[in-house]
Amino acid sequence: MERDGKMGVHLDSSKGFGVSRLEVLEGPSGRRRRTKAERARIAAESMMPSVTVADVARKHGTTRWQIYDWRKQLRKGNLVVPESVAALPIFAELVVDDSAADAPPARGASDVEIVIGDIVIRAGAGADEGQLTRAIRAARAAAS
Structure with a gap:
């Protein structure tokens, strides 16, 4: 490894005293090069329920602002979530409303x-899993 000043060094001292991890990135800029698929996957991960952008940024060694930019690119269509990630099931919270339990079901109710x-x-x-998955993804995209 050359020591010509063209290396990037990331020091993680979040665990208290001293340095707990030293990460050396080689190359002319000392920066990570991420593919569009990696950026889209990280942005999608940050949009999951009960996940914070700061935690995702820390996990992947990037900044919150970079992830916010990737999320914006994802919404605009400049980044596309890989099929392997898009095919994963995403669960929504189930809430049971007991106030309507005594009322008879309305005709044609879902x-x-x-x-x-x-x-x-x-x-x-009659709704299949694929239809519900697409509807949930569209609703989440519209809500964010």
Whole structure:
């Protein structure tokens, strides 16, 4: 490894005293080069429920502002989430409303009702998993 001043060094001293990890990035700029797929995957990870951007940034050795930029690019369509990530199931919180338990079901009522922000998705017994997955993803994209 050359010591010509063209290396980037990342010091992680978040665990108290001293340096707990030393990461040396070689190359002319000392910066990581991420593919579009990696950037999209990291941005998508930061959009998951109960995940903070700061934690994702720390995990991947980048800044929060970089992830916010990648999220913006993802929304604009400049980055595309890889199929391997897009195909993963994403779960929404299930809330049972006991106040309506005593009322008889209305005619034509849906079997499942999913609320994401101010968006409500109602699905009948005939809805398949693919349809629900696409509807949930579209609602989350619209809500963010």
